[in-house]
Amino acid sequence: xxxxxxxxxxxxxxxxxxxxxxxxxxxxxxxxxxxxxxxxxxxxxxxxxxxxxxxxxxxxxxxxxxxxxxxxxxxxxxxxxxxxxxxxxxxxxxxxxxxxxxxxxxxxxxxxxxxxxxxxxxxxxxxxxxxxxxxxxxxxxxxxxxxxxxxxxxxxxxxxxxxxxxxxxxxxxxxxxxxxxxxxxxxxxxxxxxxxxxxxxxxxxxxxxxxxxxxxxxxxxxxxxxxxxxxxxxxxxxxxxxxxxxxxxxxxxxxxxxxxxxxxxxxxxxxxxxxxxxxxxxxxxxxxxxxxxxxxxxxxxxxxxxxxxxxxxxxxxxxxxxxxxxxxxxxxxxxxxxxxxxxxxxxxxxxxxxxxxxxxxxxxxxxxxxxxxxxxxxxxxxxxxxxxxxxxxxxxxxxxxx
Amino acid sequence: xxxxxxxxxxxxxxxxxxxxxxxxxxxxxxxxxxxxxxxxxxxxxxxxxxxxxxxxxxxxxxxxxxxxxxxxxxxxxxxxxxxxxxxxxxxxxxxxxxxxxxxxxxxxxxxxxxxxxxxxxxxxxxxxxxxxxxxxxxxxxxxxxxxxxxxxxxxxxxxxxxxxxxxxxxxxxxxxxxxxxxxxxxxxxxxxxxxxxxxxxxxxxxxxxxxxxxxxxxxxxxxxxxxxxxxxxxxxxxxxxxxxxxxxxxxxxxxxxxxxxxxxxxxxxxxxxxxxxxxxxxxxxxxxxxxxxxxxxxxxxxxxxxxxxxxxxxxxxxxxxxxxxxxxxxxxxxxxxxxxxxxxxxxxxxxxxxxxxxxxxxxxxxxxxxxxxxxxxxxxxxxxxxxxxxxxxxxxxxxxxx
Numbered sequence: 001x002x003x004x005x006x007x008x009x010x011x012x013x014x015x016x017x018x019x020x021x022x023x024x025x026x027x028x029x030x031x032x033x034x035x036x037x038x039x040x041x042x043x044x045x046x047x048x049x050x051x052x053x054x055x056x057x058x059x060x061x062x063x064x065x066x067x068x069x070x071x072x073x074x075x076x077x078x079x080x081x082x083x084x085x086x087x088x089x090x091x092x093x094x095x096x097x098x099x100x101x102x103x104x105x106x107x108x109x110x111x112x113x114x115x116x117x118x119x120x121x122x123x124x125x126x127x128x129x130x131x132x133x134x135x136x137x138x139x140x141x142x143x144x145x146x147x148x149x150x151x152x153x154x155x156x157x158x159x160x161x162x163x164x165x166x167x168x169x170x171x172x173x174x175x176x177x178x179x180x181x182x183x184x185x186x187x188x189x190x191x192x193x194x195x196x197x198x199x200x201x202x203x204x205x206x207x208x209x210x211x212x213x214x215x216x217x218x219x220x221x222x223x224x225x226x227x228x229x230x231x232x233x234x235x236x237x238x239x240x241x242x243x244x245x246x247x248x249x250x251x252x253x254x255x256x257x258x259x260x261x262x263x264x265x266x267x268x269x270x271x272x273x274x275x276x277x278x279x280x281x282x283x284x285x286x287x288x289x290x291x292x293x294x295x296x297x298x299x300x301x302x303x304x305x306x307x308x309x310x311x312x313x314x315x316x317x318x319x320x321x322x323x324x325x326x327x328x329x330x331x332x333x334x335x336x337x338x339x340x341x342x343x344x345x346x347x348x349x350x351x352x353x354x355x356x357x358x359x360x361x362x363x364x365x366x367x368x369x370x371x372x373x374x375x376x377x378x379x380x381x382x383x384x385x386x387x388x389x390x391x392x393x394x395x396x397x398x399x400x401x402x
Numbered sequence: 403x404x405x406x407x408x409x410x411x412x413x414x415x416x417x418x419x420x421x422x423x424x425x426x427x428x429x430x431x432x433x434x435x436x437x438x439x440x441x442x443x444x445x446x447x448x449x450x451x452x453x454x455x456x457x458x459x460x461x462x463x464x465x466x467x468x469x470x471x472x473x474x475x476x477x478x479x480x481x482x483x484x485x486x487x488x489x490x491x492x493x494x495x496x497x498x499x500x501x502x503x504x505x506x507x508x509x510x511x512x513x514x515x516x517x518x519x520x521x522x523x524x525x526x527x528x529x530x531x532x533x534x535x536x537x538x539x540x541x542x543x544x545x546x547x548x549x550x551x552x553x554x555x556x557x558x559x560x561x562x563x564x565x566x567x568x569x570x571x572x573x574x575x576x577x578x579x580x581x582x583x584x585x586x587x588x589x590x591x592x593x594x595x596x597x598x599x600x601x602x603x604x605x606x607x608x609x610x611x612x613x614x615x616x617x618x619x620x621x622x623x624x625x626x627x628x629x630x631x632x633x634x635x636x637x638x639x640x641x642x643x644x645x646x647x648x649x650x651x652x653x654x655x656x657x658x659x660x661x662x663x664x665x666x667x668x669x670x671x672x673x674x675x676x677x678x679x680x681x682x683x684x685x686x687x688x689x690x691x692x693x694x695x696x697x698x699x700x701x702x703x704x705x706x707x708x709x710x711x712x713x714x715x716x717x718x719x720x721x722x723x724x725x726x727x728x729x730x731x732x733x734x735x736x737x738x739x740x741x742x743x744x745x746x747x748x749x750x751x752x753x754x755x756x757x758x759x760x761x762x763x764x765x766x767x768x769x770x771x772x773x774x775x776x777x778x779x780x781x782x783x784x785x786x787x788x789x790x791x792x793x794x795x796x797x798x799x800x801x802x803x804x
Contacts, residue, residue, distance in 0.1 A: 029763060037763070062802055063403055064783060065790030066412070069803035082803070083403055092804050346801055348794040349763065370763055380781035 004079050004241060007388050007397065013243045016329035016394040019280070019290045020386075022077060023316060024070075024255075025298030025339025027351045027370065031306050038301070038309040038341060039352060040369035044317035047333070047354075050324070051368040055360035057378020058350040058370075059386065061337050067348040073336030074258045078291075079242075079387030080235065087261075088173060088230020094163045095257025097155055103234035106171040106200050110154070110162040111179065112137060112221035119186045119223075124179065125160045126221035137221060138162055145210040150203050160221065166203050172196025172231065175204075179225040187225055200229060237263025238289065242391060247286070249279045250293035259291055273315055277322045284326055301339030302346075309341050324356075330394045331356040332386065333368070353378060353386065357393040406481050406643060409790050409799065415645045418731035418796040421682070421692045422788075424479060425718060426472075426657075427700030427741025429753045429772065433708050440703070440711040440743060441754060442771035446719035449735070449756075452726070453770040457762035459780020460752040460772075461788060463739050469750040475738030476660045480693075481644075481789030482637065489663075490575060490632020496565045497659030499557055505636035508573040508602050512556070512564040513581065514539060514623035521588045526581065527562045528623035539623060540564055547612040552605050562623065568605050574598025574633065577606075581627040589627055602631060639665025640691065644793060649688070651681045652695035661693055675717055679724040686728055703741030704748075711743050726758075732796045733758040734788065735770070755780060755788065759795040 028037035061068040061076045062083065071092050072082035087095075090107035101107065112134060114123040129137075134156040142154055150168035157163055174193035180186065190205065192198040204226060215222045238246040240263070248259030248266045256266045265287070269279040276292050283290070294316055300309035323331060333356075338349040352373035365372035374380075378389070391397045430439035463470040463478045464485065473494050474484035489497070492509035503509065514536060516525040531539075536558040544556055552570035559565055576595035582588065592607065594600040606628060617624045640648040642665070650661030650668045658668045667689070671681040678694050685692070696718055702711035725733060735758075740751040754775035767774035776782075780791070793799050 029761065035764075058781070063405055063408065063790065064787040065792075065794030065799060066405075066408060067794065067799060067801045069801050072803040083408065086803055089804050343761070347761075348799070371766070374763075374779050374781075375777070380783075 003385055003388050004081065006400065007079065007391060008241045010397040010400060011241065011243045011391060012396055012398055014394070014396050015288070016396060017288050017290070018244075018330040018390050018394050019292065019323055019328045019332065020077065020390065021292045021294070021323065021331070021333045023294045023297040023313065023333070023335050025301045025337060025346065026335025027338025027340070027347070027349050028301065028306075028309070029340035029342050029349065031342060037370050038306050039313060040367070040371065042310045042313040042317065044313060044368065046317045046320035048367040050320065050331070050333075050356050051354055051363075051365055051372065053362055054354050054356040055378055056363050056365060056368070056373040056376025057353045058373050058376070058380045059334065059353050059383040060350045060380070061383045063382070065348050067346050068337045069346070070254055070336060071258065074255065076383035077334070077336055077386060078238070078262050079384055080262065081384050085235065089228030090163070090173075090230035091232045092254070092257075093157060093161070093228065094165055094232075095261060096254045097157055097163060098253055098257060098260070099153065099155055099163060099165060101165065101232040102167065103232065104167075104169065104171065105232040106166045106173060107230050107232055108164040108204070108226050109228040110164050111225040111227065112160045112162065113223050113225050114220045115223040121180055121183050121185060121187065121223070121225070123220065124183060124225065128159045129221050131156060131158050133221070134160065134162060137215065137218065141211055141214055144214045145207060147203060147206050152203070152207065164207070164226070166200065168203070170196055171200045171203070173200065173229040175201050175229045177225070177227040179227050187223070190226070235262050239263055242289070242387065242396070244289040245287050246289040246291065247283050248291045248293070249276050249283075250291070251276070252293070252295050255293045255295070264291060274319065277319045281322065281326065297335070298339045301341045302344055304341050304344040306341035329357065330390050332390060334386070350380065351383065355389060355393060359393050404483075405787055405790050406483065408802065409481065409793060410643045412799040412802060413643065413645045413793060414798055414800055416796070416798050417690070418798060419690050419692070420646075420732040420792050420796050421694065421725055421730040421734065422479065422792070423694045423696070423725065423733070423735045424476075425696045425699040425715065425735070425737050427703045427739060427748065428737025429740025429742070429749070429751050430703065430708075430711070431742035431744050431751065433744060439772050440708050441715055442769070442773065444712045444715040444719065446715060446770065448719045448722035450769040452722065452733070452735075452758050453756055453767055453774065455764055456756050456758040457780055458765050458767060458770070458775040458778025459755045460775050460778070460782045461736065461755050461785040462752045462782070463785045465784070467750050469748050470739045471748065472656055472738060473660065476657065478785035479736070479738055479788060480640070480664050481786055482664065483786050487637065491630030492565070492575075492632035493634045494656075495559060495563070495630065496557075496567055496634075497663060498656040499559055499565060500655050500659055501555065501557055501565060501567065503567065503634040504569065505634065506569075506571065506573065507634040508568045508575060509632050509634060510566040510606070510628050511630040512566050513627040513629065514562045514564065515625050515627050516622050517625040523582055523585050523587060523589065523625070523627070525622065526585060526627065530561045531623050533558060533560050535623070536562065536564060539617065539620065543613055543616055546616045547609060549605060549608050554605070554609065566609070566628070568602065570605070572598055573602045573605070575602065575631040577603050577631045579627070579629040581629050589625070592628070637664050641665055644691070644789065644798070646691040647689050648691040648693065649685050650693045650695070651678050651685075652693070653678070654695070654697050657695045657697070666693060676721065679721045683724065683728065699737070700741045703743045704746055706743050706746040708743035731759065732792050734792060736788070752782065753785070757791065757795060761795050
């Protein structure tokens with residue numbers, strides 16, 4: 001079922017407000033010998049109090065057994081089928097640095113690399129050059145490389161990574177990476193699979209011929225590898241689909257980029273956890289949907305530091321009353337995927353979901369955790385249905401059929 | 403969502419091992435006055451111990467309310483959408499006798515029947531002739547019937563049933579059965595719905611004209627009815643999709659055939675329950691996926707013999723330690739469908755699933771049974787997702803998207 005198409009037909013503008021608080025990588029696994037997950041171990045009186053008056057559930061971001069990246073994880077949260085709307089890596093890289101992509105742009109990930117006299121790659125990452133050197137190289141390239149037939153943009157990302165964007169009509173992304181994946185080989189020639197890809201290939205070739213010349217005397221980065229060719233397709237916006245005037249409160253570029261992708265207004269926000277909630281309060285009157293993104297639960301999980309993940313959850317818990325005081329009609333707390341600290345990585349395990357609303361059948365649970373969410377009234381569902389639930393609980397959907 | 407296409411993109415080869423133990427027709431219904439199913443009534447300390455450290459769930463082989471045959475039931479277990487990959491009855495008949503079908507073959511179920519002087523069917527099954535007589539008739543037909551435009555194969559199955567296979571390019575299966583379904587009527591003429599079906603129809607007509615002549619003096623079977631015309635389409639293999647080197651340990655032709663259909667290596671195995679586990683041990687080093695099939699749970703259910711079904715489960719239970727000693731990363735125990743002994747037939751009830759893995763959120767259950775599976779962490783899911791779960795728990799899937 002294309003739930004988003006259905007919701008689009010039924011959505012209506014009302015005064016009710018929705019807060020979606022995403023704790024990145026929230027789901028966990030039991031930590032032995034305690035047998036409880038990070039979320040279950042945390043002292044979180046406010047979240048537990050909220051859970052008592054909420055409906056809980058478990059959601060699969062993409063599908064059973066599928067471990068999502070941050071892109072698919074967030075698209076699902078925003079109600080976009082993450083299989084239909086797969087974001088290419090080049091696009092994600094450009095979004096990550098807040099590059100203002102336009103519909104039809106062709107985005108490519110760039111690795112600065114090192115090649116020897118014969119043109120064989122000796123270091124695929126050029127010793128992970130500094131971001132400063134990266135920025136200097138990008139500036140030099142932009143000053144010297146001239147492309148005909150398209151506008152181009154080259155922006156440093158971090159260390160050896162940059163983003164290259166071509167803007168012209170009819171560019172395709174069916175074209176291979178030039179990264180040979182191993183050292184001691186030359187960059188791969190670009191081969192397109194269709195006419196649109198060939199058009200992109202010719203632009204990229206023009207670019208590379210000049211870039212090679214510009215970089216030849218640089219050390220250690222005297223060459224570039226191109227990866228993840230991807231078309232940017234404009235997404236239907238939150239306003240178009242949900243009639244929501246959505247606001248994104250996130251501190252990391254990737255998540256701001258994802259929010260911008262679906263037409264949210266991205267706010268400036270300070271670096272502390274508290275700043276997220278301050279920003280929410282300041283913008284409360286001006287929006288009806290708020291996406292608030294907490295990154296550090298995921299970082300702690302990825303580092304395998306369960307104690308730190310517990311601490312982040314506890315810190316968020318202390319800030320929860322600042323949301324409830326605002327009295328949103330719908331307050332959702334969940335994650336974009338699980339990141340069990342025992343696995344030190346994103347995982348395929350479903351994600352706990354809490355929806356606080358006056359209109360729910362309350363669950364007889366005493367806490368917000370994986371075990372209680374498993375038994376919750378929302379049951380087990382695909383995360384792409386979260387937005388239809390949010391809209392429904394906020395009374396923002398008309399009746400379907402007569 | 404085409405989960406198999408997604409899994410195919412994400413699958414990677416690793417050293418971890420998966421065991422899929424299928425107890426055919428495992429699911430049951432409560433037996434009064436005890437109120438417990440066959441599985442719940444069985445004394446099964448090993449399965450219950452395993453359940454305590456596992457994640458449980460309930461799976462629908464095809465969909466809610468749909469009673470699956472063995473073909474769809476197993477395809478779903480193997481991750482092939484059983485609605486997309488419906489196996490035609492002719493193909494299933496041929497697979498059931500291990501006939502080596504090739505891509506494009508057209509397989510037909512044959513009933514030997516009796517007709518009177520006017521050609522009206524007097525017995526649609528010719529009094530269920532013996533399999534021996536069936537084999538003699540098939541041999542006689544093969545010696546005398548000559549077909550132009552195709553190779554053909556005719557093999558006895560059991561009693562009055564045989565399999566007829568045509569091998570030629572461009573044969574279609576859109577053609578009706580000749581079985582009139584009632585006695586006192588002549589066999590129906592074959593009418594094809596398209597050109598490919600007509601090509602098949604002409605071959606079948608050629609065959610039937612001669613067969614009628616060959617059989618005319620035979621008693622009681624002097625005619626044949628053709629049913630279940632079906633094309634055999636080569637399936638993408640386990641190796642292609644999952645990068646698994648799969649091994650099938652099954653004692654009955656149908657299940658060997660189904661395993662061969664998806665490219666598993668089918669092992670020779672003795673007739674006893676124990677032989678299945680011996681075969682597993684002997685082949686442990688050479689494969690990374692093992693499909694082990696226990697038939698007798700289903701047979702007992704079909705016979706309405708709940709006590710025998712309980713006994714079979716208890717016997718399997720005693721053999722479980724021989725699997726756990728091998729330390730598979732993922733050990734799955736489930737059925738291909740339910741066969742409640744109170745119904746004496748396959749049923750539409752969902753099937754209990756147990757997944758034993760170190761990466762699961764353990765369920766707080768004390769036993770493996772329908773009631774505990776209903777509350778399990780896997781929730782209720784379509785069986786076609788089982789393989790994505792197996793692959794995920796075995797850490798054989800890359801992350802989806804960045």
